Amino acid sequence: xxxxxxxxxxxxxxxxxxxxxxxxxxxxxxxxxxxxxxxxxxxxxxxxxxxxxxxxxxxxxxxxxxxxxxxxxxxxxxxxxxxxxxxxxxxxxxxxxxxxxxxxxxxxxxxxxxxxxxxxxxxxxxxxxxxxxxxxxxxxxxxxxxxxxxxxxxxxxxxxxxxxxxxxxxxxxxxxxxxxxxxxxxxxxxxxxxxxxxxxxxxxxxxxxxxxxxxxxxxxxxxxxxxxxxxxxxxxxxxxxxxxxxxxxxxxxxxxxxxxxxxxxxxxxxxxxxxxxxxx
Ligand SMILES: Nc1ncnc2c1ncn2[C@@H]1O[C@H](COP(=O)(O)OP(=O)(O)OP(=O)(O)O)[C@@H](O)[C@H]1O
Ligand SMILES: [Mg+2]
Numbered sequence: 001x002x003x004x005x006x007x008x009x010x011x012x013x014x015x016x017x018x019x020x021x022x023x024x025x026x027x028x029x030x031x032x033x034x035x036x037x038x039x040x041x042x043x044x045x046x047x048x049x050x051x052x053x054x055x056x057x058x059x060x061x062x063x064x065x066x067x068x069x070x071x072x073x074x075x076x077x078x079x080x081x082x083x084x085x086x087x088x089x090x091x092x093x094x095x096x097x098x099x100x101x102x103x104x105x106x107x108x109x110x111x112x113x114x115x116x117x118x119x120x121x122x123x124x125x126x127x128x129x130x131x132x133x134x135x136x137x138x139x140x141x142x143x144x145x146x147x148x149x150x151x152x153x154x155x156x157x158x159x160x161x162x163x164x165x166x167x168x169x170x171x172x173x174x175x176x177x178x179x180x181x182x183x184x185x186x187x188x189x190x191x192x193x194x195x196x197x198x199x200x201x202x203x204x205x206x207x208x209x210x211x212x213x214x215x216x217x218x219x220x221x222x223x224x225x226x227x228x229x230x231x232x233x234x235x236x237x238x239x240x241x242x243x244x245x246x247x248x249x250x251x252x253x254x255x256x257x258x259x260x261x262x263x264x265x266x267x268x269x270x271x272x273x274x275x276x277x278x279x280x
Contacts, residue, residue, distance in 0.1 A: 002030070002031050003028055003029070003030055003031070004029050004030060004031045004033070004070070004071060004164070004165055004197045005027070005028065005029040005052060005068075005069070005070050005071075005165070005197075005199075006027075006028045006029075006067075006068070006069040006070075007025055007026060007027040007028070007048075007051075007052075007066070007067075007068050007069075008026055008066055008067045008068075009024050009025070009026055009065065009066040009067070010022055010024070010025040010026070010048075010051060010064075010065070010066035010067070010068060011023050011024055011025070011063075011064075011065040011066055011221075012047060012051060012056055012057070012062055012063065012064050012065075013062050013063040014047075014060060014061075014062045015060075015061040015062045015063075017062070019220075019221075020063075020221055021044050021047040021221050022044050022047055022048060022051070022221045023220070023221040023222045024066070024222065025044075025048065025066070025221070025222070025223055026223070027216065027223060027226065029197065029199065029214070030197075031195075031197055032191070032192075032195055032196075032197055032213075033197055033198070033213045033214050034187075034188055034191050034198045034200070034211055034212055034213045034214070035197075035198070035199045035200070035212065035213065035214040035215075035216060036200055036201070036202055036205075036208045036209075036211075036212040036214065036215050036216070036229070037049075037199065037200070037201040037202075037216045037218060038201065038202060038203055038205060038215065038216070038217055038218070038244045039203075039217055039218035039219055039224070039243065039244060040203075040219070040243040040244065041203075043218040043219055043220060043221065043243075044218050044220075044221040045169065045170075045201040045218060046092060046169050046201070047221075048218070049089060049167050049169050049199070049201070051064075051068055051075065051076075052068060052070055052075060052087065052089075052165075052167060052199070053070075053075055053080065053083050053084065053087050053089050053167065054075030054076060054078055054079075054080045054083045055080060057076055058076070058080055059080070064076065070083070070086070070087055070165065071086045071087070071164060071165065073086070075087075084161070085114065085161065085163075086163060086164050086165065087163055087164070087165040087166075087167060088158035088159070088161050088163030088165070088166050088167065089158070089166075089167040089168075089169065090151075090154050090155050090158050090166075090167070090168045090169065090171055091154075091169055092169040092170050092173065101141060102138070102139055102140065102141060102142075103134075103137050103138055103139070103140050103141070103142050103145070103153050104125060104138040104139060106142055106153070106157060107125050107128065107129075107153070107156060107157040107160050108121055108125060110157060110160070110161060111124060111125070111160060111161070114161070124160040124161075124162065125138075125156075125160055127159075127160070128156040128157070128159040128160035129156050131156065131159055131186075131190055132152040132153075132155055132156040132159070132186075133152070133186070134149065134152045134153060134156060137149060137152075137153060147174035147175065148174070148175050148179050148183075150174075151171060151172070151174065151175065151183070152183070155168065155171065155187075159190070163196065164196065164197065165196070165197045165198075165199065166187075166191075166196050166197070166198045166199070167198075167199045167200070168187070168198070168199070168200040168201070169200075169201050170201050170202060170203075171183065171184075171187075171200060171202075172184060172202060172204070172207065177204070177206075177207065180204070180207050181207050184200075184202075184207050184208050184211055185211065187200070187211070188210075188211035203244055203245055204245050205233070205244060205245055205246060205247045206245065206247040206248055209229050209233065209247045209250075209266050210266055210267060212229045213228075213229075214226070214227070214228070214229070215227065215228075215229040215232040215233070216232075217232060217236065217241075217244065219243065229266065230261070230262070230264050230266060231261060233246065233247065233250050233264055233266070234250075234261040234264050237250060237251065237254045237259075237264070247266070249265050249266065249267070249268065249270075249271045250264045250265060250266065252271070253265050253271060253274055258274050258275075258278060263277075
């Protein structure tokens with residue numbers, strides 16, 4: 001495996017702010033990972049993502065220390081449009097991302113800007129819409145879609161750019177639990193099948209802990225915990241950490257006294273297995 005993203009001692013303070021939004025963040029993400037970032041509101045998730053695509057420091061003034069390398073490029077020095085060809089980001093509020101008269105035109109716009117041929121644009125739109133299961137929305141206006149549909153359109157328009165890295169900032173914030181879970185499972189499958197590195201922020205850990213290959217907890221701009229989701233959840237349980245929504249099954253197992261780090265159950269099957277072992 002090779003490294004997709006390398007962040008070294010990154011700190012950032014927005015112009016005029018007294019507090020640093022990121023403090024000495026060091027992090028490396030391998031190709032193909034499905035890395036989930038979590039932490040309380042305002043901890044710095046969106047700020048970190050903006051650093052990875054170069055919006056910070058290029059569009060947001062402030063004090064920037066440290067170094068970021070994404071796919072061999074330094075996002076602080078690379079034109080944002082060039083970064084966008086390698087790294088696709090879906091922002092926290094998809095409303096700001098959709099503006100054309102039809103959904104299809106919205107997606108086509110970015111591809112036309114890349115100078116792609118009509119046939120290639122058609123191929124990519126068809127594929128991205130199929131991946132997101134929204135072929136029937138192509139001719140609709142983005143303004144008449146539900147929150148969940150808009151979210152899928154926003155993701156499809158980024159997938160159509162065929163990024164090597166996909167960054168999704170709270171992609172499920174406007175969705176109910178069941179819809180969110182389905183979308184996240186699909187993203188997990190897409191990541192595996194298309195070999196896309198995915199970075200995603202989410203505070204409802206129950207929804208993502210099975211998909212994640214990596215869990216990173218941020219607190220006040222610092223990395224609090226980073227590693228295998230099972231181990232990180234174990235740390236959080238040990239610390240009785242209350243700033244993120246811990247998944248139910250591990251919490252339940254913990255309350256029942258089933259506390260071995262390697263046995264923290266993430267799925268129903270694992271939960272039952274842990275119970276049965278205790279009963280032996
Ligand atoms: N444009 C900005 N100018 C000044 N301060 C900002 C700006 N954007 C964010 N901040 C501050 O930086 C800190 C980190 O914010 P950020 O948006 O990265 O948090 P977050 O983890 O994404 O939160 P949420 O879960 O609510 O989306 C917060 O204290 C926030 O108030
Ligand atoms: Mg945010």
